[in-house]
Amino acid sequence: MPQAAVPRFITARARWLAWLCALGALAAPVARFLPADKVQSLQWLVELPAHWQWLYLVVGATSLVLLMLSGRSGMGKGWLALPALAALVLGGVFLWQPATLPRGAEPADPGAVLTVGTANLNAATTDFGPLTDWLALADAPDVVFLQEFTELAQQALIRNPAVAARYPHRLAVPQPDPFGLAILSRHPLSGLQTLQPQDLRDTLRLRATLAWNGRAVHLSALHPMPPLDQGFAQARDRALVQEAQHLTAQPGGLALMSGDLNITPWARGLFAVDGSMRRANGMAPSWPNAFGWLSVLPLDHVLASSGWQVVGGGIGPDLGSDHRPVVVRLTAAP
Incomplete structure (x- = not known):
C-alpha cells in the first residue's frame, strides 16, 4: 500500500468515528427532553446509548486528534469546522450533568x-x-x-x-x-x-x-x-x-x-x-x-x-x- 494512502485511510475513518461519537453523545439531552409520559418507548431507546459518554469522549477525542494531526489534506474547505463542532458536542454533553456537592476544606478534626x-x-x-x-x-x-x-x-x-x-x-x-x-x-x-x-x-x-x-x-x-x-x-x-x-x-x-x-x-x-x-x-x-x-x-x-x-x-x-x-x-x- 502506498504511504500516502495510510493517512487518507485513517482520516476517513476518524471523521466517521468523530461524527458517530458526537451523535451518540447527543442522545443524552435528546432523551431528557422527550416527554416521558407520551413517548415512553422512544425515550427509553434514545436513553440507552446516552449512558456511554465516557466511551464517546475517549474515542471521539482520539479521532479528532488524528484529524488534526492529518492536516488539511483531503478534507476540503472549512476543514476545522468538523473538529470544532464535534469537540463542542462531546465536551458540552459530557459536562452537562446534575449538580454535584460543593467542595469543602479538610476539617481540622x-x-x-x-x-x-x-x-x-x-x-x-x-x-x-x-x-x-x-x-x-x-x-x-x-x-x-x-x-x-x-x-x-x-x-x-x-x-x-x-x-x-x-x-x-x-x-x-x-x-x-x-x-x-x-x-x-x-x-x-x-x-x-x-x-x-x-x-x-x-x-x-x-x-x-x-x-x-x-x-x-x-x-x-x-x-x-x-x-x-x-x-x-x-x-x-x-x-x-x-x-x-x-x-x-x-x-x-x-x-x-x-x-x-x-x-x-x-x-x-x-x-x-x-x-x-x-x-x-x-x-x-x-x-x-x-x-x-x-x-x-x-x-x-x-x-x-x-x-x-x-x-x-x-x-x-x-x-x-x-x-x-x-x-x-x-x-x-x-
Whole structure:
C-alpha cells in the first residue's frame, strides 16, 4: 500500500468515528427532553446509548486528534469546522450533568468527616477476602452500602472479627438473587426499615437513621433493576424520586442515598432528583471492572442532601466483583 494512502485511510475513518461519537453523545439531552409520559418507548431507546459518554469522549477525542494531526489534506474547505463542532458536542454533553456537592476544606478534626462507601459485590462472588480486607483497614469507610448481598457475604462478615468489631451496627437483608442489600456502620443506627418490592419491577430498599456527631443522618439504600425495557427504566427513576422525597421530608437536613443505581449522570433519573439530592462522587466509571482498572459506566453513586460538602473521594479497591466500590469523604456544611 502506498504511504500516502495510510493517512487518507485513517482520516476517513476518524471523521466517521468523530461524527458517530458526537451523535451518540447527543442522545443524552435528546432523551431528557422527550416527554416521558407520551413517548415512553422512544425515550427509553434514545436513553440507552446516552449512558456511554465516557466511551464517546475517549474515542471521539482520539479521532479528532488524528484529524488534526492529518492536516488539511483531503478534507476540503472549512476543514476545522468538523473538529470544532464535534469537540463542542462531546465536551458540552459530557459536562452537562446534575449538580454535584460543593467542595469543602479538610476539617481540622478528623471526626468531622464521614467517609461513605458503596459496593456492588456481585451475587456470583464466593471469595470475600478482598471485601473483608478492605473493611478491616483503618481508613475503611464509616458507613458502607452493599448491593447483591448474599448469605455467603453475610457469613463472611460475621466470621471476620475485625470487620464485626469495626461495624457493630448493621441492617442486612441477604438474598439469593442480585438484590440483597446491607448497610454497615461504625455509628449507631435507628429507625431501621426494610421495604419489600411492591411489584415485579420493584426491588428491595433499606432505610435507617445514623447518629453522627450529635446529628441525625437519614439513609436510603437501593439497587434498582437495570433498564432492560421502558418499564424497568421508569421503575428505576420512580424509586429514585420516591427515596429522594422520603429523605427530604425527614428532619435534620442531612441525608444520603447510595447504591448501584443502574444509571449514569447523563440520564433523566438523576436530573429528576437534582433539586433535593446531589452527587457526592465524581465522574469516574465503576463498571465493568475489567482487568481491575478499566471501567466505562459510572453506575454506582452516593447522593447527598445539600447540607453536605465533599472533602475527597474516589474509586475503591478491586473486590473481585464486576463493579468497583465508590468512596466519598463528606463534612457537614457550615
